[in-house]
Structures are given as structure tokens and as C-alpha cells.
Amino acid sequence: MEEGEKLKKQVVHNLLTVARMHRKNVENAFADKVPCGSQHRLLMDIAKMLGPKRQVILSQTEIAKRMEVTPATVASALKKLEKGGYIRRMINQEDNRYNRVEITQKGEQVIEESIQIFNELDQQMLGGLTEEELNVLNGYLLRIKQTGK
Numbered sequence: 001m002e003e004g005e006k007l008k009k010q011v012v013h014n015l016l017t018v019a020r021m022h023r024k025n026v027e028n029a030f031a032d033k034v035p036c037g038s039q040h041r042l043l044m045d046i047a048k049m050l051g052p053k054r055q056v057i058l059s060q061t062e063i064a065k066r067m068e069v070t071p072a073t074v075a076s077a078l079k080k081l082e083k084g085g086y087i088r089r090m091i092n093q094e095d096n097r098y099n100r101v102e103i104t105q106k107g108e109q110v111i112e113e114s115i116q117i118f119n120e121l122d123q124q125m126l127g128g129l130t131e132e133e134l135n136v137l138n139g140y141l142l143r144i145k146q147t148g149k
Contacts (some may be wrong), residue, residue: 015144018125019127021027022125023125024127025121026118026121029117029120029121030114030117033110033113033114034084034110035080035081035084035086035110038069038073038077039077039080039081039084039086040114041067042067042074042077042078042081042109043081043087043103043107043110043111044087044111044114045063045066045067046058046063046087046103047103047107047111049063049066050101050103053136058099058100058101059099060075060078060099062076063078078099078101081107084106085104085107086103086104086106086107086110087101087102087103087104087105087107088101088102088104089101089102090102092126
């Protein structure tokens, strides 16, 4: 194997190692938090989809498409989030395929705490890099992302 190929393999290995390290850090940070796993991810993604006003009409199919999961997975997780008091769903009277999803105060507290934890993890992982280094790294990662599609 030539040097260029060895280097590419090493770069991919390092990317995967960093991704696993990040995932482990996230899992450890959220180990005792509720909701956990896919429910937490869904709550955070819904917050992002809803934007700052936190209220919009979303279909489960649309949420599933954006998250790249099945509508059944979203339905199950939404049911658990609703049961846990993190969201409320109201059927749209004009089209019952769509729900108005509202994040409750309990859900907002989880989101605020999660954002703080993610910011701390970002600082932990990337705090040793300068802004210039972060820009260069980000540029490389974007190029890799584009060619990897």
C-alpha cells in the first residue's frame, strides 16, 4: 500500500475515533438525564424545526424525513415524549395528518440544559484550537462531507 493510501486510512480512522469519542462523551453527559436516546434527539430536533417561537404545524412524516427515520419511529417517540410531559400534540382540524407540536415548560428546561451541556462538550473537544484552525478544519470537513455523498 502506498503512503497516500495509508494516510487516507489513518485520516478516516481518526475521524471515526473522534466521532466515537464525541458520542461517548455525549452518552456519559446524558446518562442520568430524561428523556434519553432517540427521544432526546427527537425533542432537540423538534425544537430546531419549530424555531424560536416553538410552535408550528408538523407532520410525523415530515419530522421522520428530516431525521432520516421511519414515521413509525417518530410516532412512538412522540407518544413517549407526550406521556413524559415534554411535548403536547394537537390534531390540526383542517388536516388530521398534521399535528401542532408544542414543547412544554418541562421540555424547554431539558432543551436549555442540553444546549449548555453540548456547549461544554464542544469547548472540551475544540477549545484547544484557534479560530483559524477551526475554520480550516471546518472547510476540510465540509469538503469530505460533500465528496462522501
